[in-house]
Amino acid sequence: MKVVAFNGSPRKNGNTTILIGKVFEELEKESIETELVHLAGKNNKGCIACYKCFENKDLKCSVKDDSINECIEKMIAADGIILASPTYFSSVSTQMKALMERAGLVSIANAGMLRHKAGAALTVNRRTGASAALACMNNFFSCFEMFTVGSSYPNMSIGREKGDVEKDDEGLQTMKDLGRNMAYLLNKLH
């Protein structure tokens, strides 16, 4: 079994990565393979609504000059998908949004592409807006008949400077529980 996590933070080694690591620890305890994909630096663009994916139905985005198709391939190959983004102005980062828009439309064009995979989202905010960002990613899973797992509390943590989330015990516990719940579902699904 495999879980792929997409890190929407422009920082490769920031708080979002730390939180993904906490979820991964729990998955790995259950012998679930993990892969972390950084969206930072890839310069992925948003969807241009050309709808070529509906004509081609080849599980690919027709815009091929960035890393989105690579991400889509990883999503298809995985049993579970984690979307992780810092909270920017009560929403996800641009990097995460580009992935959601384009993998999302390709998934609708190719019905069933992500069906019944496990989905988990997490976010980190300095003070506010995490709920909206988290809902944004959880709602993505609901668009594709994926099964969305939660945690012992909404999957968010507090931090601004790199490493701040390490001081948020409650947030770290939430990530652990999120990882455990995802492992639970994956073990049931497979």
Add this chain to the structure above:
Amino acid sequence: MVQILGICSSPVKDSNTECILKETLDSVQTDDVHTELVTLRGKTIQDCIQCNWCLLKQEEGKYCSIEDHMVELYPKIIAADGLLLATPVYLARLSGIMAAMLDRMRALDYGKRASGCLKHKVGAGIAVSWYRNSGVETTLSSLHWAFLTWQMIIASPGSISTFGGAAVSSLGGTGEFDPKDKHQVLKDEHGLETARATAANMVELAKIVKVGG
């Protein structure tokens, strides 16, 4: 055998919400799927008073200090593998009694004895609004927040309706209605389909959780 508990929170007798919930539960009822419909209409469910009795003093079989309709409901919820909650849309949110029920379910999440018993159940919602654009999504989303916070797993119908079953109770969601036919929700074919698809995925997941894939 999986147990799906459908709970309707419309205060109206023979309501559109109850009607779509019944249709939906019937659509998944088979020899190995047992469904039950409970209506909150006419029942008393008081607000949670945050007395913390459930955290500190909860007893076997007695989940909350307040004795009202929840006494009957708690064991049904505990026994269910899937909770399908159906509510009318009021001001882009749940009906009051559904909100009260959710608040009181705190006793099953934090309770001294029942803590965690909602964990890994399957959750899904159906919302019925009068007008087409009057807040179905925020209503269903508020259910999703509750499910996820209780460590439940959400089933959804996919891109035909992101958040779950979503239907209208006036003709085409325009506010027009036929006084001779109260159950306009049954004319909302797409709405019915979103609810059936939600329930079908709920049953599939509930079976997987119960017996493994």
